[in-house]
Amino acid sequence: MHTKTIAQISADLAAGTYTSEEITRHYLDRIKEHDTTLNSFVTVDAEGAILAAKAADAQRAAGEAGPMTGVPIAQKDIFCTKGLKTSSGSKMLDNFISPYDAHLISNFKKAGTVMLGKTNMDEFAMGSSNETSFYGPVKNPWNTDYVPGGSSGGSAACVAARLAPGSTGTDTGGSIRQPASLCGITGLKPTYGRVSRYGMIAFASSLDQAGPMAQTAEDCAMMLNVMAGHDERDSTSIDREVPDYTATLNDSIAGLRIGLPKEFFTKDLNPEMKAVIDAAIKKYEKLGATVHEISLPNVHLSIPAYYIVAPAECSSNLSRFDGVRYGFRCENPTDLTDLYKRSRGEGFGSEVKRRIMIGAYALSAGYYDAFYLKAQQIRRLIRDDFVKAYETVDVIMSPTSPTTAFKIGERSEDPIAMYLSDMFTIATNLAGLPGMSIPAGTLNDLPVGLQIIGNYFEEARLLNVAHQVQQATDWHTQSPSAYK
Amino acid sequence: MSIDIEKVANLARLTLSEEDKANYPTQLNNILELANQMQSVDTTDITPLAHPIEATQPLRVDAVTEENQRDLFQSIAPSTESGLYLVPQVINRAKTKETEKE
Incomplete structure (x- = not known):
């Protein structure tokens, strides 16, 4: 039952093959059985899930079920859930019970979707391995000595191990796509502003975007149908019509023009990784797509610009954690400054503090022009490179990550090595473009992800392109043997 | 540097x-x-990109849209009294001046 996709579960529930309560209990049992090893959940809400499942079954009996009604999924612990702990992977929010629901949480509730629990993540979404979580690292289900990627590592691992058929993630520099790649699942970061950030704990506000993670592109389309849309409570949310993302999945991709940026396919790219990606792209050519070399001349500046923009916005956003209104407060503060400093010093982990420090420095008097302003200028150059590229191609492809999953502990002492895990994904966030990662085979028994980047608001095209190849291949159906 | x-x-x-x-x-x-x-890279005359989609911030009517939920919000605060958030004393103490000089 747990190997089924969201689309299959939706059809089974409609046909009455089983009830939402039955499938929800089945997933809860699997979580109980496997998650002590994987650590992919911070909170499992068994009681709430069963109540929601019963309500969904009643809704169906009343003839009011939609496609996602009764489907159990997991939510990243970055989304506020009313009455339930929302930690963002941090000691700072270990005691935080959210007084309200995030926009997408309310959307899923309205759709009748069941929430199994909240998934583990890098602290405040800052990390590429899930090792910065206050709740300990998540293990990669393909090999538990390895990281699942991050920051949406719990979301990726629970779908890969089939502890949930789908989950939500957030992506500021690759945090949906890189873990999707390292765990062998499908993940989509929509265009900036497509999904409301209301109630999503902020990391870098001009980059953050929520998206779906599941086995297939079709499942991501079903989830995005629930998630996308304008919300006036997020001033950067885009007021633009939301298409039915499932409607165009079966369109032909004959004539699709695929751009391969020469800056991503250099001699530095691991030849074995390149061979897997080349073979995946061949499948698209077989379906009638054509391949063209393109250039993104400023893309090498993505990581330098990102590690100013993101920390600067993080230092500003995380200034709200003051030990006064909610969250962690230190013991016996001697005065107000001591209260601020020790609550923040003890409540945040090392990586979060590292980024706050970089941001505070970059924004401090005398440095603004050299760092933040310069980074925003570079950002325009990177964006313009993409705009130009999309004059001649429809989508851009590359590996999602330069390597497959790495060992737990391998990069945790070296921040720069960790940051380079996102070298292919960060430019998409700086430009605000939609991007996907889909399974493209394995290398030494670990999954490889293919990244597909689309033009603004072309999520439907990305999902169509991914779906067509998933109809012709079986990489997305492969799952780790221990969790069959 | x-x-x-x-x-x-x-x-x-x-x-x-x-x-x-x-x-x-x-x-x-x-x-x-x-x-x-x-x-x-020379970025002279390049306009900084603040919003990836270059959308402008929407305006709304200046009317109250949020209800008062003080009690709910303060129920998760570390320390409150009579609707106020409590912090260590910040006035009438010589020590405070030193702190502020930092």
């Missing part, structure tokens, strides 16, 4: 562990060195 760790930690209102104090100087300078690769 070298970053004054103590000064920045104070600006950011953070105490640092001994381990972080030992590691941060090298780590933060390495990150800034990485960021400095940006200086290799």
Whole structure:
């Protein structure tokens, strides 16, 4: 039952093959059985899930079920859930019970979707391995000595191990796509502003975007149908019509023009990784797509610009954690400054503090022009490179990550090595473009992800392109043997 | 370029562990060195990109849209009294002046 996709579960529930309560209990049992090893959940809400499942079954009996009604999924612990702990992977929010629901949480509730629990993540979404979580690292289900990627590592691992058929993630520099790649699942970061950030704990506000993670592109389309849309409570949310993302999945991709940026396919790219990606792209050519070399001349500046923009916005956003209104407060503060400093010093982990420090420095008097302003200028150059590229191609492809999953502990002492895990994904966030990662085979028994980047608001095209190849291949159906 | 760790930690209102104090100087300078690769490109006359979609901020009517939920919000605060958030005393103490001089 747990190997089924969201689309299959939706059809089974409609046909009455089983009830939402039955499938929800089945997933809860699997979580109980496997998650002590994987650590992919911070909170499992068994009681709430069963109540929601019963309500969904009643809704169906009343003839009011939609496609996602009764489907159990997991939510990243970055989304506020009313009455339930929302930690963002941090000691700072270990005691935080959210007084309200995030926009997408309310959307899923309205759709009748069941929430199994909240998934583990890098602290405040800052990390590429899930090792910065206050709740300990998540293990990669393909090999538990390895990281699942991050920051949406719990979301990726629970779908890969089939502890949930789908989950939500957030992506500021690759945090949906890189873990999707390292765990062998499908993940989509929509265009900036497509999904409301209301109630999503902020990391870098001009980059953050929520998206779906599941086995297939079709499942991501079903989830995005629930998630996308304008919300006036997020001033950067885009007021633009939301298409039915499932409607165009079966369109032909004959004539699709695929751009391969020469800056991503250099001699530095691991030849074995390149061979897997080349073979995946061949499948698209077989379906009638054509391949063209393109250039993104400023893309090498993505990581330098990102590690100013993101920390600067993080230092500003995380200034709200003051030990006064909610969250962690230190013991016996001697005065107000001591209260601020020790609550923040003890409540945040090392990586979060590292980024706050970089941001505070970059924004401090005398440095603004050299760092933040310069980074925003570079950002325009990177964006313009993409705009130009999309004059001649429809989508851009590359590996999602330069390597497959790495060992737990391998990069945790070296921040720069960790940051380079996102070298292919960060430019998409700086430009605000939609991007996907889909399974493209394995290398030494670990999954490889293919990244597909689309033009603004072309999520439907990305999902169509991914779906067509998933109809012709079986990489997305492969799952780790221990969790069959 | 070298970053004054103590000064920045104070600006950011953070105490640092001994381990972080030992590691941060090298780590933060390495990150800034990485960021400095940006200086290799001439960006004269390039308008900074603040919003990726270049959308303008929407305006709304200046009317109350949120209801008062003070009690709910204060139910998760570390310390409150009579609807107020409690913090250590900040006035009438000589010590406070020293703190503010930092």
